[in-house]
Amino acid sequence: MSEHDIRLTVNGIERSVRVPARRLLSDCLRHDLGLTGTHVGCEHGVCGACTVLVDGVPMRSCLLFAVSVDGAEITTVEGCRAPDGGLGPVQQAFQDCHGLQCGFCTPGFITTITAYLRDNPNPTEEQAREAIGGNLCRCTGYQNIVASVLQAADIIRSES
């Protein structure tokens, strides 16, 4: 199995790692870099739990080889925190609105919503529902996740 040295900037920190060509980005983040906040729910790109931001764009890390994003900037749920290390706006909104139960799918929602609100800071409720339409959650019935999107937008607006 050929191995490759790659460099990733993960949550603002440059990391070097040697991986086999077939190493999935999700496994690289979780097991090589110890960032276990990114979860793997289906391994075929349907559930969205493994969503991370690759150069700012939400992508399914279970469908990417780590070598294919050599040099990229990656943001995981661990990187969605506030500058002071506390909860970031989307994370805080999830707690405020009871937007999670078991929490397994939550990291993929938080990264997805973080990117969405950066580009769409004032969503309507309908747009908020649409924004999370590609992620599966088995616990919440989504109602409080929709509320979390709107709450996060509120928090971001009040902070800026």
Place this chain on the structure above:
Amino acid sequence: MKVFGEPIARLEDPRLVSGRGRYLDDLGTTTTLAAAFVRSPHAHARVVDIDVSDALGVDGLVAIYTYDDLEGRVAEPLPILIPHPALRAPRTGYPLANGVVKHVGEPVVMVVATDRYVAEDACERIRVEYEPLPPVVGIDNALRAEHAVHEDVPDNVAAHLVQEVGDARAAIEAAPHKLELHLEVERSASMPMEGRGVYARWDEADRSLRVYSSTQTSTSLRFALAHKLGVPVDRVEVVTPDVGGGFGVKIMHPWPEEILVPWAAIRLGREVKWVEDRREHFISSAHERGQKHTVRVGFDDDGRLLGLDVEFLHDNGAYTPYGIIVPVITATQLLGPYKPGAYRVEFHSLYTNTVIVTPYRGAGRPQGVFAMERTMDAIADYLGLDRTVVRERNLIQPDEMPYDQGLVFQDGRGLVYDSGDFPATLRKLRELVGWEEFEEYRQRARAEGRRVGIGIAMYVEGTGVGPYEGAHVRVETNGQVHVATGLTTQGQGHETVFAQIAAEELGVPVETVTVVTGDTRRFKYAVGTFASRAAVMSGNAVALAARKVREKALRIAAEALSCSPDELSIVDGVVRSEAGAEIDLKTVAVLANPLRYAFDEEAARATQFAVGGRTDRPPVEPGDEPGLEATAYYSPVRSTFANGAHAAIVETDPQTADIRILRYCVVHDCGTLINPRIVAGQVHGGVAQGVGGALYERIVYDEHGQLLNASYMDFLMPYASEVPKIEIDHLETPSPLNPLGIKGAGEAGVIPGHAVLASAIEDAEGFRIDAMPISPAQLWELRRRHEAGEVPGLTRGGER
């Protein structure tokens, strides 16, 4: 500050939203070995030969195990967890196939390697030769019994049970009106976002085992492992880390992998971990819901039930490790909030060459409620009565509580409803959904060329089944309060609600309370998290333990303040007397543990020359114990019964038969609420699973026993676009059975899903809906058959 009953934010969330949760696959180190399994590709086959020679050269391979390698009790069949007199032919598999496989996905070979990629490489190189046997797939084939799943069970009947109250058949015969319905619900599955997983560490020097499992019962798994592996119970610890959802499937135990992973860890002297992948979950974890029902009902001119006779067939899959709890629940909970007149129920539980069936949230109730509520709608249609009126006339009244249905429930105890105001539930729902105004809405919609319908369904849910749960509460000398309970958590917010209970009982800020669940190092005796029982069982145990701690704290404080305990109260962690004297609860904790040695300043205050007081009594009085802590157990005489009703308004597309939910209303009574926000969240999630089960999700086997949709691409769980906004109204009828008045809330949301959506679709379409789930394609086909005269229309009291 009052915290019990308040919708406070969850205490576990900061950890979980920031990526600091610890789920099963987050555990382990770079030297932890990974397991993978070769699973049967056949539904029914003899294992003729296993050739591992090609796999032996895989770099990083550590071990390959087949059945022949297993030893002692590990080589014995898996346990029958819940024996039942009606389970006349119980059968279980082995951890690895012993010469024969009975469903696709059954584990045949275990591989252990340096990582999962390598383990799967080795699995691919193992060649298993099978001799296929005829598979039995589906309830009809199982009943026909041309082939048997188990050679020594030629009729495929695992269990047969009859329960009867009065002479139902005679009552129906004598009734002025009779109906017969045939009602079917297909297979579905819990499908938590995190699959199962096991991680085992064996300490050779200490001869002790620690097992982490993504389970709904760590305590029972501990006993099972100690027994299977021959390790003394005191040398086995089972820890449940954060669990990514359960919904019932993780109450099954011990799974083959739960035995094999620790067994291999002991054998190899290495840490071993196995994490289920999604396909494995589909083909080797449990399913539920597949049942066919025949209902015969007799009723009077007003629609009152005189006799109800239900026969149903339950598909239990290839084995019965969890017994027949699901059909037993259907048989009893089918009655819902109604008085059935005379009632007879009979079921056969059948073997098929498919994945095993164990409880999935709702656990047989969705099928039972579907059968009962379809019957109510059929009676209303037959008599031309309003559907809510027929229900109302059959409801048990509040002044009839407690109400004994005369049956034996899933806990072996009587089916006795403890409390509830069913007419109020129905009344509130009618108001919430606007039942009276719907006809007007329908006319307006019709004028716009739209087709809409309204549906209703009621249910009663037995919750909080025994036998018991316990809790330990300890006040630390730093003022922190630690609560431990043995049952596990899969997202229900136990860290928050148990903290709310302890904080309220002790009079301390909720932020000072930490809760540990599902860790046998902290609490050894428990049953598990299922049957909407955690809040009822452990909630009350926490309250009882906290009350003991409070009593002890007041006694010690009274001595310190030279007053009577009756004069004391605890507010915000400070014990105050009526006279104004006060002492911190953390100081009381210091005094509660008389010391010889001081290890910090707090402790110094409890040492023998510091405490003063009486010298003619022992420092620890007879019958007392050191420490400001207590353990208590809660064990109810029987289950407590929650109830509720759902209404839905749907729109069906006249051309495409697409089904859209316009409104979904819930009235829910789970007794006293600990945290209304968490209860609402449970309802939301349950409804989403109910909608999924009614409209989208089905487990599809072909005639060969191949699961055709074993992926999230093909098994359609609802996204945000499929789940309607849910409107909720609560009733709070406390349970008289437990100190806190709590009833369970976890499963309620899912229970009437099939029934309410069938009711609404039927109302929109004008012909009977008797099988769920229903897809647009199936609805379109029903329309075609209805137009061809093959599916009779509703009569709405007219010609019949």
